[in-house]
Structure formats: structure tokens, C-alpha cells
Amino acid sequence: MSTVLQPATIEPRQRFVVNDVTWDRYVQILDGLGEQRGIRTSYDGRTLELMTTSHLHEWFKKLLGDLVRMYTFERSVGTKSGGGMTFRREELERGLEPDDCYWITHEREMRLVQKPDFAVHPPPDLCIEIEVSRTVVDRLRIYAKLGVPEVWRFDGKSLTVLRLADGQYATAEESMVVPGFPVNDVVAFLDPEADVDENERLRRFVDSIRNAD
Numbered sequence: 001m002s003t004v005l006q007p008a009t010i011e012p013r014q015r016f017v018v019n020d021v022t023w024d025r026y027v028q029i030l031d032g033l034g035e036q037r038g039i040r041t042s043y044d045g046r047t048l049e050l051m052t053t054s055h056l057h058e059w060f061k062k063l064l065g066d067l068v069r070m071y072t073f074e075r076s077v078g079t080k081s082g083g084g085m086t087f088r089r090e091e092l093e094r095g096l097e098p099d100d101c102y103w104i105t106h107e108r109e110m111r112l113v114q115k116p117d118f119a120v121h122p123p124p125d126l127c128i129e130i131e132v133s134r135t136v137v138d139r140l141r142i143y144a145k146l147g148v149p150e151v152w153r154f155d156g157k158s159l160t161v162l163r164l165a166d167g168q169y170a171t172a173e174e175s176m177v178v179p180g181f182p183v184n185d186v187v188a189f190l191d192p193e194a195d196v197d198e199n200e201r202l203r204r205f206v207d208s209i210r211n212a213d
Helices: 023-033 055-074 139-146 185-190 198-212
Strands: 015-018 039-043 048-052 087-089 094-096 100-103 126-130 150-154 159-165 168-172
Touching (some): 023 039, 055 100, 055 150, 055 185, 185 198
Antiparallel strands (some): 100 126
């Protein structure tokens, strides 16, 4: 049975948009911010958007990532996590940080890679976007340009799977990267108003997976 949550309370985020940004300027800004900046950027070859993230955004990101990890663990699916690393390609003049990302299809190829070079290595097979507030830059178009096969979008009430085909994303009923993942049912475990601690959510999620076998 599918569960759809009511819209979550949206927390304010600070946004800063810069137009007519060159690639060199984009890299200079990223280098100036450093790796531990707590800011999510989106660069589409011209416009650079910088956003802080809210507590609710980070809570959804962490919990959904835990659910993915628990599912792949139960199903013995190999994963390599990329987290919210900066993912950019100079020749495409595109870059961003996903909220979370994984190599799954290409896990073995990426297993020992410590510093991915996206001009050489494959992009993450799955990127997760937590969308509890709007962005100015179209991040899906950046993902498509970078060749990410699948993007999951969670807006606080539903999880949407998007697959890349012919340069564009189309909605899909299920994931090809994580086959069998309960896309519709998982939202019940992401309800911020449920009076249940996080570990109990994970236990119940694992029980639901095992009961489905």
C-alpha cells in the first residue's frame, strides 16, 4: 500500500545567485569556499546559485540515505557512496553537489577510486535530490548534461524516480539502479511528524523488506 505524506513544513534557506559566471570564476569561487562549506552550488555554464541547507533538508537527506543503505545491505547490493561531493566537468561547463549519490552499477569500477575524475570515471549511477524549496538553476538539466542515469527527487511528501533517456529525464515507476526499492512505500518512513526515533524507523523499514520476501 502506497503512502503519501502531507507537505512538510518548509524551512527558509539563504540563496545567492550570480549571473554571467565563467568556468574559471566558478572554480575560483568553489576553491574559495572550501570543501567543508555547508553550501550547495549549482552551475549551468552561465548562472551560479549558492544555497544553504535547512535542518529539515539535512534530516530528509540523511534518513533517505540510511534507507537506501539498509535496502542495499539487505539485498546484498554493492554500493560506493559519493555523498554530497562536488561533481563537475570543465569541458561541459557544468557542476553541482547532489544531496547524496552512489555508484551501484559501476561500484566495482569505482571501489578503490579516492579522487574521481569525471572526465575519465563514470558519473554516479544514482543521485538524490531533496527539494523542500525551489532553486533558480535547473539542476535536472545539469544532471542530464553530466550523464547521471537516475535521479531521485524527494519533495517532503513523495519520492519520484527519474531515468535519463535521450538526454532528458522521464518519470519511472521503479528504479533500475536499485531494483525493487519500495519507491512509494518508503515515504511512510520519512514523515517528520511521526513520533518515532530514527533507529526505530530503520528497524521497521527492514522488517517491511523482509516481510515482502
